[in-house]
Amino acid sequence: METMVEIKDLTKTFKRPDxxxxxxxxxxxLDIYKGEIFSLLGPNGAGKTTTISMISGLIEPTAGDAxxxxxxxxxxPIKAKQLMGVIPQEVAxxxxxTARQNLEFFGKMYGLWGKELNRxxxxxLELIGLTDRQKDRVQTYSGGMKRRVNIGVxxxxxxxxxxxxxxxxxxxxQSRRRILDTVLQLRDEYGMTVLYTTHxxxxxxxxxxRVGIIDHGDIIALGTQGELIQQVGEQDRLxxxxxxxxxxxxxxxxxxxxxxxxxxxxxxPPGSGENSHSDRGLITVTATRGRRAxxxxxxxxxxxGLEVQSVEVREPxxxxxxxxxxxxxxxx
Amino acid sequence: MRKILQIxxxxxxxxxxxxxxxxxxxxxxxxxxLVVGIFSGNAASESPEMLVDVIDRDGSxxxxxxxxxxxxANSSLILCPLDNDTAGRCELDGAGEIGPEQxxxxxxxxxxxxxxxxxxxxxxxxxxxxxxxxxxxTLEDIGVPEAAEQALNAALQRxxxxxxxxxxxxxxxxxxxxxPDEDSRSAFAxxxxxxxxxxxxxxxxTVNFEYAGDPPSGGPxxxxxxxxxxxxxxxxxxxxxxxxxxxxxxxxxxxxxxxRLATAPLSRAQLLGGKILARFVLGALQFMVVFAVGIAAGIxxxxxxxxxxxxxxxxxxxxxxxxxxxGTWIKNEAQAGGFSLLLSLVLAPLGGAWWxxxxxxxxxxxxxxxxxxxxxxxxxNALIFNQARLPDVVLPIAVLLGITAVAFAWAIARFRYEG
Numbered sequence: 001m002e003t004m005v006e007i008k009d010l011t012k013t014f015k016r017p018d019x020x021x022x023x024x025x026x027x028x029x030l031d032i033y034k035g036e037i038f039s040l041l042g043p044n045g046a047g048k049t050t051t052i053s054m055i056s057g058l059i060e061p062t063a064g065d066a067x068x069x070x071x072x073x074x075x076x077p078i079k080a081k082q083l084m085g086v087i088p089q090e091v092a093x094x095x096x097x098t099a100r101q102n103l104e105f106f107g108k109m110y111g112l113w114g115k116e117l118n119r120x121x122x123x124x125l126e127l128i129g130l131t132d133r134q135k136d137r138v139q140t141y142s143g144g145m146k147r148r149v150n151i152g153v154x155x156x157x158x159x160x161x162x163x164x165x166x167x168x169x170x171x172x173x174q175s176r177r178r179i180l181d182t183v184l185q186l187r188d189e190y191g192m193t194v195l196y197t198t199h200x201x202x203x204x205x206x207x208x209x210r211v212g213i214i215d216h217g218d219i220i221a222l223g224t225q226g227e228l229i230q231q232v233g234e235q236d237r238l239x240x241x242x243x244x245x246x247x248x249x250x251x252x253x254x255x256x257x258x259x260x261x262x263x264x265x266x267x268x269p270p271g272s273g274e275n276s277h278s279d280r281g282l283i284t285v286t287a288t289r290g291r292r293a294x295x296x297x298x299x300x301x302x303x304x305g306l307e308v309q310s311v312e313v314r315e316p317x318x319x320x321x322x323x324x325x326x327x328x329x330x331x332x
Numbered sequence: 333m334r335k336i337l338q339i340x341x342x343x344x345x346x347x348x349x350x351x352x353x354x355x356x357x358x359x360x361x362x363x364x365x366l367v368v369g370i371f372s373g374n375a376a377s378e379s380p381e382m383l384v385d386v387i388d389r390d391g392s393x394x395x396x397x398x399x400x401x402x403x404x405a406n407s408s409l410i411l412c413p414l415d416n417d418t419a420g421r422c423e424l425d426g427a428g429e430i431g432p433e434q435x436x437x438x439x440x441x442x443x444x445x446x447x448x449x450x451x452x453x454x455x456x457x458x459x460x461x462x463x464x465x466x467x468x469x470t471l472e473d474i475g476v477p478e479a480a481e482q483a484l485n486a487a488l489q490r491x492x493x494x495x496x497x498x499x500x501x502x503x504x505x506x507x508x509x510x511x512p513d514e515d516s517r518s519a520f521a522x523x524x525x526x527x528x529x530x531x532x533x534x535x536x537x538t539v540n541f542e543y544a545g546d547p548p549s550g551g552p553x554x555x556x557x558x559x560x561x562x563x564x565x566x567x568x569x570x571x572x573x574x575x576x577x578x579x580x581x582x583x584x585x586x587x588x589x590x591x592r593l594a595t596a597p598l599s600r601a602q603l604l605g606g607k608i609l610a611r612f613v614l615g616a617l618q619f620m621v622v623f624a625v626g627i628a629a630g631i632x633x634x635x636x637x638x639x640x641x642x643x644x645x646x647x648x649x650x651x652x653x654x655x656x657x658x659g660t661w662i663k664n665e666a667q668a669g670g671f672s673l674l675l676s677l678v679l680a681p682l683g684g685a686w687w688x689x690x691x692x693x694x695x696x697x698x699x700x701x702x703x704x705x706x707x708x709x710x711x712x713n714a715l716i717f718n719q720a721r722l723p724d725v726v727l728p729i730a731v732l733l734g735i736t737a738v739a740f741a742w743a744i745a746r747f748r749y750e751g
Contacts, residue, residue: 056595058749078597086595092588094342096349108338109596153592 004161004193005032005055009064012050012217024050026217027064032195032210034160037187039204040197041318042214043328048197049089051214052165055195056086069160082110085159089166091146092153095139099130099149102138103156110157124152127182144175151182161193162186168203183207201319213322220325229316232324235263236290237314238297240283242306244270247283251304259296261288264323286323335598339606340613343580347614353576357618361569362625368686369561369629381410383422384480385435385447392455394491397529398466401487402448409483412444439469446470446480458491459522461499490529498525560688562626563712566619567647567705568680573618574651575672577611578659582668585749594749604747608652608740615648634715639722643715646732647708653739654704660746679703688713707731 012025025047032038040048053059055066057077066073071080093102103121112120125131128148138146147167154162164183168176184207186192198204204211211228213221221228247267255265264286270279283301287293290313301308314320323329347353388395399411412422413430423443424430430438435447447469451457457464468484501524502517511517584590593603623644626633633640658675662668680686683705689697700706711728714720 058591058594078599081595081597084595086592088588088592088595090588090591092592094346094589095587096346105338105342106592106596109335109593109598111335111597113334 001033003031004034004069005195006067007031007051007055007064008066010051010054010061010066011063012047012054012059013062024217025054028214028217028219029064030212030219030222032193034193035187035191036209037183037194037196037207039208039211040195040214041199041201041204041211041322043199046199046214047217048199048214049165050217052086052163052195052197056084056163057081082157083159084161084163085154085157087151087154087162087164087167089169091150093138093146093149096137098135098137099125099141099152100134102149103153106153107156112157120156120158124156127155128152129178144171144178147171147175147179151179155186158190159192161195164194164196166197166199168198168200180206201317201322204318211318213318213325215322215326221321225318228318228321232316232320233288235286235288235316235320235324237317237320237323238285238287238290238294239312239314240285240297240301240308241310242281242283242301243309244279244281245306247281247306248304251301251306252283255283255285255297255300259287259293259300261290261293262297263287264327266329268329284323284329286320336602336606336609339593339603340610343607343610344613346580347610356569357573357614358621361565361618361622364569365558365561365565365622365625366629368565369558369626371557381408381421382406382446382480383410383412383444385430385438385444386411386414387430387432387435387447387449389452390450390454394455394458395450398450398454398487398491401490402483405486406479406483409480435469439471442471448480448484458495459498459525461495494525494528497528498522558626558629558631559716560713562622562631563709563716564680564685566622566644567683567708568676568685569622570615570618570648571651571676571680571705572672574611574615574648574655575676577607577652577655578662578672579665579668580611581607581659582662582665586665591749600744600747604656604744608656611655612648612652615652616644619644619648632716635719636715636721639720639725640712640715642722642729643708643711643725643732646729646736647704650704650732650735650739653736653743656743656747657739660743660748679705682706684709704732704735
């Protein structure tokens with residue numbers, strides 16, 4: 001397979017306010033192939049955005065290099081940047097300008113002029129479904145519409161490679177669905193290579209040809225979804241909702257150490273992680289052949305005086321891979 | 333270049349889309365320039381006469397001629413006791429003459445602003461081309477005696493000019509053997525001197541001071557007032573407008589459009605060049621607006637419009653460079669807004685944008701020159717009030733361009749797309 005992005009020993013070290021160094025990206029190396037959707041999956045603060053910022057030329061690597069279509073981002077940044085379309089996490093638009101004015105301006109920055117520019121702007125407006133609102137100022141748009149224009153700007157010059165940095169953060173399910181469909185469309189209809197960062201396992205699973213799992217600035221796993229899930233074998237995840245009842249560390253240790261097949265047990269109290277707006281306190285147990293272990297798990301929890309309100313059994317997935325590799329949930 | 337111009341165009345479009353920006357670019361500076369100009373014009377027209385004691389120990393026609401030239405050079409000088417009148421404007425308390433001790437006392441008590449002593453043998457010395465020293469006593473650390481000093485210099489320039497002409501003429505006739513005896517040569521030299529003095533007197537006065545007499549209408553002295561307020565307010569509002577670039581840059585960082593531009597196939601020079609050029613254009617436009625107000629109000633901007641444009645250009649460039657250099661420290665819009673306002677309100681008065689630096693103590697005049705405004709105002713004042721030309725303002729222009737070079741070098745080295 002032909003390589004579109006070649007990342008080698010890419011490192012970024014920042015300085016804390018007290019002057020001590022912190023390594024945000026620790027010498028990562030990976031290849032992204034032409035025409036694939038590659039997801040960089042990791043929790044917030046794992047180093048995804050820093051990695052994208054380096055390979056898009058926004059910040060300079062402390063060490064290492066990235067080649068885009070054979071052009072080094074350090075040595076030939078202009079040629080490398082011409083091949084890429086960057087869709088940042090933030091809505092990077094001029095709110096005072098209309099969607100068309102934004103597209104026209106950024107199009108010119110990518111060397112599009114005259115009739116060619118007009119044609120591309122029309123195409124992109126059609127693609128993002130905003131032809132009828134093109135003359136309205138962006139500041140009057142909904143969050144989802146802004147996101148669509150944000151994506152449109154990155155696609156205007158038909159780049160061979162598109163970076164999308166968590167493009168679905170903070171938008172409604174309908175707009176999210178539309179964006180995910182657009183990502184698939186970019187690969188399937190336009191043959192673009194997509195580098196997609198997310199902390200949402202579901203998105204990575206739905207979109208990706210290959211996934212790189214990043215944590216604490218390091219790539220800890222890399223491969224197709226099948227390859228990654230094989231790493232955890234047949235481990236199921238059992239998610240038990242115990243509401244607002246307090247869960248002791250002793251109970252978790254007992255579940256982990258004394259039930260056959262259980263490899264890991266953890267607790268998310270209500271109001272933490274994905275439960276931030278719910279009353280659900282969740283005990284997550286990773287176990288080989290989880291269904292067999294379930295009765296014993298329920299028994300031990302009942303013995304501890306807790307009442308289980310609901311149980312969910314999940315087949316091995318990327319979340320389980322991350323949990324298996326780090327001992328933490330992706331949302332932590 | 334095309335991309336740079338598009339960045340400039342986009343930045344100007346964003347600037348003019350804001351009504352607040354239009355008000356701060358057009359309305360406020362115009363009003364402020366006129367108000368400050370008329371106010372300080374009033375102050376100038378009501379300016380007190382400057383008493384200067386004169387001790388003429390020569391009492392010759394030439395010393396009288398020198399004193400007359402002094403009056404012509406600056407009509408607000410009252411030469412005491414010569415110009416004393418029945419109202420006692422020289423405040424002599426009945427004394428008809430002024431001796432050295434009395435002059436010193438009057439100077440120390442600040443009755444007078446300066447004292448001039450013409451030595452005995454002044455005329456003889458000048459006519460025989462011998463060195464002669466006229467002494468000027470002033471008080472330290474006040475600006476007003478500078479006017480007396482300048483007037484004296486202007487008057488002496490006439491005397492020296494005529495003497496130089498006479499000496500040159502006498503040397504030429506002597507060299508060619510036209511006038512063999514000494515008496516004829518002396519008579520010829522005297523004739524040349526008198527003729528040169530006459531020509532000097534017929535020439536328009538070349539030193540132009542603010543205190544050039546009461547305006548005929550009795551109203552405010554607009555030339556003096558607006559001559560200060562147009563460049564002064566212009567310099568200050570250029571700072572407001574250009575330093576606003578720091579806020580705009582912080583805003584672009586916050587809304588991520590700057591980072592998006594950084595990921596486009598643009599060099600750092602193209603991106604920064606576009607941003608800098610846009611602010612420079614706005615600064616230049618600000619100066620044009622304020623100077624247009626001055627011209628419409630009828631003030632004379634001096635004899636060298638090109639020099640005036642060059643000073644405005646160098647000043648605006650230096651402020652633009654400073655803005656981008658300081659912008660490297662700015663983290664957010666609130667910080668940028670506060671910092672640019674504070675900086676403008678410190679540098680403008682410190683550099684003489686609100687009042688002439690001549691009226692502040694000498695130490696403050698020196699300190700004031702840490703502000704680019706002071707260098708610009710030095711040049712503007714020389715061009716507008718003293719009819720200077722480009723060679724006379726090369727130093728302030730060079731200083732402003734020096735500030736520009738250092739600040740740009742710093743800005744380019746330190747600039748980060750992310751805050």
